[in-house]
Each structure stands twice: as structure tokens, then as C-alpha cells.
Amino acid sequence: MSQPKPRLERIWPLLPGLAALLVTTLLLLAMGTSPIDAYSAMWQGAFGTSARVYSVLAFLVPLLLAASGLLLTFKAGLWNIGIEGQIIMGAVAASWVALRVQLPAGLQIPLELLAAMAGGALWAALAGILKTRGGVHEIFGGLALNNLAILFTNYLIAGPWQPPEGGSFRGTQPFGAHALLPLFENSRLSLLSLALAVVAFAGVALVLTNSHWGLRLKALGQNARSAFLLGVSSNREMLLAMAVCGALAGLGGGVRVLSWFDSLRQSISGGIGYLALMVVLLAGFRLVLTPLVAFFFSAVLNGSITLQLRTQLHSALGDILTGVLVLLVLLFGNYERVRRAFRRRRSQADG
């Protein structure tokens, strides 16, 4: 019964991208920089050498893991803002194993990754329990838990996990080589982590399109009351969705400490959780678009770091571009909504 979509509606998702590019271009012109130079510098920064491509991919891994998890929670109608804290707690848990446990490499790394998943899952489950038992909305619970996770990291770095030489408050001592993920060609990319991210995304895609659990989450997200009456135990499914999302985010946090860095740092996530939220929103919760948008974000953000070195521009250009993009998509991304608003405006003018 699907009706052919009008042309405009089909190309609509592309428009905010073009508009964001336009806004950024104008901004560059206003600052007296050649946009072509800037964009080519950015492109060079992201894809200029193979090392840079690896860097883009390495940054993508935790972002894609978190975004995959968020696809689950969003489907269940949950705003898992606490994802940032879940990434951090994953990093903390992985660090704990890396610092305190000595095993042969074949066991060490799997244990670290499992710990990372457990840490993230636990932190997410906490937000879930606050919601189901305490009636605390997951947004507020999540924000509070994010701050707690940051405080906890700072405490660990400054206290029990302080490097022996002391002085630096910026991170723990580097983990032993056996505890770190093997890196690809001297980059920050671990192929194992990339493979895990791809598998995680594929798993989420399968869950959402073809599993009973995914269907229950969808039902819950669309109408929790009806879903309950149809036999979906809402609390359990919500908690499970949170925990699985937290586990994926935690895994991302683990990858951050075990490959992108080599130790637990103060801003270990650096906002990847919030970035993942933007990715999923921008992708309009659509499966296929999510990894593409995540890749785009990763490329733009990595590219703009080099941009700063090449031109006088601040690396914030990448942030500006993505920020404007998100704003535009949130405002105008939904074709139906825009059309309705437009009609309303017109009808007001008529009436």
C-alpha cells in the first residue's frame, strides 16, 4: 500500500548536509579563508595518508559501538544520555584489569574487554533501575551518572591509580604491552576492535530487524501501555536494552584505553557518547545510515585536527560543521513535520 514518494521527499535527507556545508563555507569566507583550501586540508587530514585513514577508523570504533547500542535504547523509547558515563566506566573497568591482573596475552585482553562490557552494562543498568524502580527519568539519571563516572575517574587517577612518579594528574601510568590491543602498522587502530564494532553493529541490525526481542523493543518504544497488555514485560526489556547498550558503550571505552590511548586518562571518552547520540539522531534512527554518519563524523573531526596545523583555522571548524549539521537536521530533517509546519503557516496566512 506504499504510495510513491514525491521527489522532494526522497532527496530531503541530503538537504541539511548541503545546508550545513553552505553555512560553514560562508563562515570561512567571512573569516577570509578560502573554503576550497580549508576543505581540501580537511580531506587531506582525514584521508591524505594511510596513517590518517587508520586514525579515522580508530576513532570510529568506539563511536560506532556506542551508536549501535543507542539504536537499541532509542528503539525502546529510551533516551540513554548516560552513554557517556557508560563509555567511561567501560574504560575504568578495562583499566582495572590492565593494571591489576597479570595473565598470558591470550586471556588478558579478552578479560579486559569483558570487564569493559560489564562496567558499561552495570552503569547503564543503574540508570535503568533508577528509572524502573525509582521513577527517575533516564535523562536525569544518565546525566548524574555521567558526572559520577567523571569524578570517579579523576579520583582514581589522582588517588589509588596515580603513577608512581606522581605529579601528573592527567592519567595513569601506561599499561604493560601485554595488556594493550595489538595495533595495526604503528597507528592507533586495532583491527580486532574494528572487527568487534562491525560485528556489534551487524548484531544490533539483526536484533532490530529480525528478532523477537527487537520487535518487543519496538513495541515498547511505540506504545509501552499496549506492549505491556500484549505481554511484553516492559521493565525487564527496558533494563536489558539499557544493559546491552551499556555493554557496547563500555566496550568502546575499553578500546579507547587499550588502543587509542595506552592508559586511563582524565577525559577518556571526550564526548564520544554525546557524539554517538548526535550520530543516531542525524541518521534518523535508521540502521543503514548510522555507520555512514558515524564514519562521516569521524572523518570530519579527524580531518579538522590537521586543518589547524595546515591553515590558521582552529580545529573547531569540524565541530562547527557537525554542530550546524545536527541543528539543521533536528530542525528540518523530518520532511513530514516541515511540510506540516509549512502548511500551517500558509493556512494562517490565508485565514
Next chain:
Amino acid sequence: MQVHLNTIHKQFGSLVANDEISIQFEPGRIYGLLGENGAGKSTLMKILSGYQQPDRGEIALNGVVQHFATPRQALAAGVGMLYQEPLDVPVFTVLENFLLGRADDGQRPQQSAKALAQLAGRYGFQVDPHEHTRELSMGERQQLELLRLLAGGAEVLILDEPTTGISAEQKDLLFASMRTLAREEGKTLILVSHKLDEVQELCDYAYVLRKGRLVGGKQLPCPNQELVDLMFDELAPRPARQTAPGDVLLDLQHVSARTPRLELEPVSLHVQAGQVLGLAGLEGSGQELLLRACAGLLPLSGGSLRLAGEPQPDWDYPRARQHGVAYLAAGRLEEGLIAGLTLTEHMALVSNAHGLLVDWLQNRQLAAQHISTYQVVGQPESYIENLSGGNQQRFLFAMLPQNLKLILMEHPTRGLDIRSTDWIWEQLDRRRADGTAIIFLSADLDEIAARSDQIAVFSGGRLLRSVPAAETTADELGHLIGGAL
């Protein structure tokens, strides 16, 4: 205001909901719009009220051709519609809902509240401007919506199945106000309904749609049979029902329950396997509470509940489901069906299948099978919210598991046409014969009198009386309920 609909055509994919319909409505009269479930009544009225646009055809008001892109434009031109499913915003107060979507005319809240009260007074409606809409009953929400339309300048009022789910008292009030609006204020009224007696009582003229076409019109009153003949090909006679109740299935001892609005005083009742218990009473008299308590959706505040002889101290909804108790709520799309899911997805959701992955092919076949046995107008891929109201109800029934012990229902045939109603009760009777007990509540006393074995009458949170259905009539029930006021 005179309304001309000219060759209105509306298609959803390959389904023709309105097929070149030309129809005319005169001011000062009340029209009935009849037709079986899915005939296209709501679609036609949504087009007239700007909620949907026709593919072809035109609308003329007092001879002037109009184009409505939104309900707001239609209301500005004088056409207002009360939808089958209420559209108000539950968290808003009555006053906020009243003001919703109106141009800001610079009135202060007090003035608006006064205007609202005045308007309500004219039609005998009682509304408290500061109450939250979610606290209101169906009938009160409807009154509020009607007032909003009138304040917005509606000259043509469309009411889509307004009497389903409201109390008899509210219905009388609604009909009185409709008469006033037509006879004294010269407005044009259109009533969409499945209840022929109501239409006969209220309307001057009835149009009948069948499968998207206008098949005729009749001056009213006329014999019901003439309308039925227009609406349906043929109607099977209602089979006589036999009852042979079995053991006591559900036994309630001094059960009480409460919500912030109402307290149900201790009730002792029982239902036997294969028996039908009808709960009668004005809306909000306590029968809903009892039903929800039986379903485990409302905790008992006192008393005890036994199912098949077993005491159930920790009765809740998941447990009730496990024990073969099903519950069908009044609000279809709010409690029961999930907008945004297709029929196939609904099937897969309730299929309870083991295994990780959904077998879409099998569920699609299952959906198709239910669609044909329950004669639902729709496809497995249709989104549930796109089905007509009656078809949604049929699909709800189609989703009920087999081998239930007890079925609890609020307004089971609300929004169903006569044939569907008979058919649904036939299905229920078949389950009853297999020993399923049924408890239902309905605003339709005829339905209660005709379909129950035992009838419990409620008033003000109290069980007034429980009588065998054979010993009473709908009339008597009406007096009982009314007299208790």
C-alpha cells in the same frame, strides 16, 4: 450551512475508500451516515473536515468551492469534526485544550474560562476548566471537543461514532445538544453511527455507504430492515444461544479497589466456566475498577480472588495472562494495539514463539489467515492505525490466544457494525461453549441484556444487584441504573 460533496474520490494504494461520492447536506437538519466497517465513512468525513485531502472531487459550502489543507482551515470555514479517536492532549487542562489551536484573541484566562463555562451551560455540559483532561471520561472529553469546535465557529458539525464508550446519560445530553444545534441554531449535523436505533431517534435523513460507494439515502424514520438491506448483502440470523455453565471459575470475596477518582466498595461475585457476566452501570460507577482488578491491572485493596479454586494472593497482570486470562481495554490504540506496527508485526509480537529470530514468512501467513477468518479489511503489511475502527477491533479479537479460561472486555463491540457485532459474539459463544468464562462491561444495555447469563448492576462504586439475565430486560436495567442516582 449547505454542504455539497462532489465526486469525492480517495484511494489508499489500491484500496478505494471513497469512490466518486456525491452527497449533499442541508442546514438545520441532522444526517445519519451509515455503512459497515471499512465502508469509508470516516474517510469521507475526514476529507470534509480537512484532515485528509481527496484525490479528486470538490467540497462546496453554500455553493462556494473550498480547499482545506488542514482541519484548522476547515474550521475557519465552518466545518468541525469530532473524531472517532479523541485528539485532545491528556496532560493539558480542560481550558488549555479548549484554547488549543485557536488564534490568540487576546483574552485572559479568566475570560476564556468564563466563555467556556457559558458555552457549556448553553448545552447543559458540566466542565471544570482546571481539571486535567486525562482525568476526564470519554464523554466529558467529547463534550470539551464539541465546545472547542463551536467556539471555533463550526456551522457544520460531524460526529464520528460519538456514542461508543459514553454513558447513556451522556448520550442523552449529547443528543439533546445536537437537536438544539440543528433545530434552534440552524447548524448542519452529521452523525456517523452503527446504532440504527440511535440514528432513527435522532436523524432526519440517512445516507448509506457500502464499499466506498454511496448506495442510497432514506427519509427517517423508516423500518430498520430497509437500512440493513442497504448496508449489507445479507445478514445471517442470530443463532439461539445455549448455556450450560460449569464449575466456578472466578470467585471474588469482598473485593475492593480504588483509584484517585473512585472507590469500589467490597464486591462478592462469581463466574462459572462458560458463563457470561455483564457489568452494567453508568460510566465510572465502579464496574471498570472491578474488571481491571480481575485482570490484575489494579491491586485489590481488600478481599480475595480465587481462580478455579486456587487462591491468588499475588494477583497481577502477567500472572493473569499465564493463567489464561485475557483483557481487552476500551481504548484500542491506547491499550491493546500499537500504532506504527504492521499486522504481521503484531502477530509476531504475541506469537510467543520460542527461538531468537522472528519467522516473518510464517507470521505473515498467520496474519493473512487471521485477516481472512476475522474478515479484517487490510493487508498483513498494513499499519494498524490505518485500519478502520471496526477492523482494528476485529484484529484485536484475532490476536486473542486460544484456550482462554477467562476473557475480560470493556465495550467489546464498540464501533462494530451489526454484522460484525453478531459475528464477534458468535466467536465468543464458541469459546464459551469450550468453557471460557466472559466478563464484559458495555454502555449498551441491549447488548448486556442480550448477551449475558448474569448481570451485575453498579452505581457509585457499589454493586447494586446481581440478577440472572433471564429475569430482566434492558428497560428494567435502565431504570435500575437511572433510579439509583
